[in-house]
Amino acid sequence: MGARIVLAMSLLVGFYLLAIGIVAGLIALIVVLVFSGYPTGSAVPVAIFADAMIVVVAVAFGLSLRERVWPAGVALTEADAPELWNLLRGLAFRAEVRPPDQIRSD
Incomplete structure (x- = not known):
């Protein structure tokens, strides 16, 4: 396990390291283009910067979605459904995994 x-x-x-690496690489590419005499008014550095910002926005959007997820259904305590809790503990033991912390029912 x-x-x-x-x-x-x-x-x-x-x-996350891959996303950071992509953004850092794209920004480094912009810096190299600008300092190597590439025309700064060109669309290439702007397009590369836009690509980097797309990655940043996508990761930030994904992180913001994680915080809004709430478990659905009504929590079942062991007093509410003892047979179900015993069944799941037995299955978890046989599968050599941790038993559930909570059970929810719609």
Whole structure:
């Protein structure tokens, strides 16, 4: 189970590092173009900057959506559905995973 945690964390961190790398690379490309004598009024640096801002906005929008997600349904406590909780604990034990923290029903 430890390998799954490492993989999940690597993918999570890797996504943001990739986005930061893309933005940094595009901005570095703009700097190189400007300082190498490329015409600053050209559309190329503007287009590259626009691409970098698209990545920034997409990541920021994705982060803002994460905070608005609320679990749907009514929470079922162990007193409400003891058989269901026992069934899920047994399944979690057999699958060698952590049992659920909560159960929700529509």
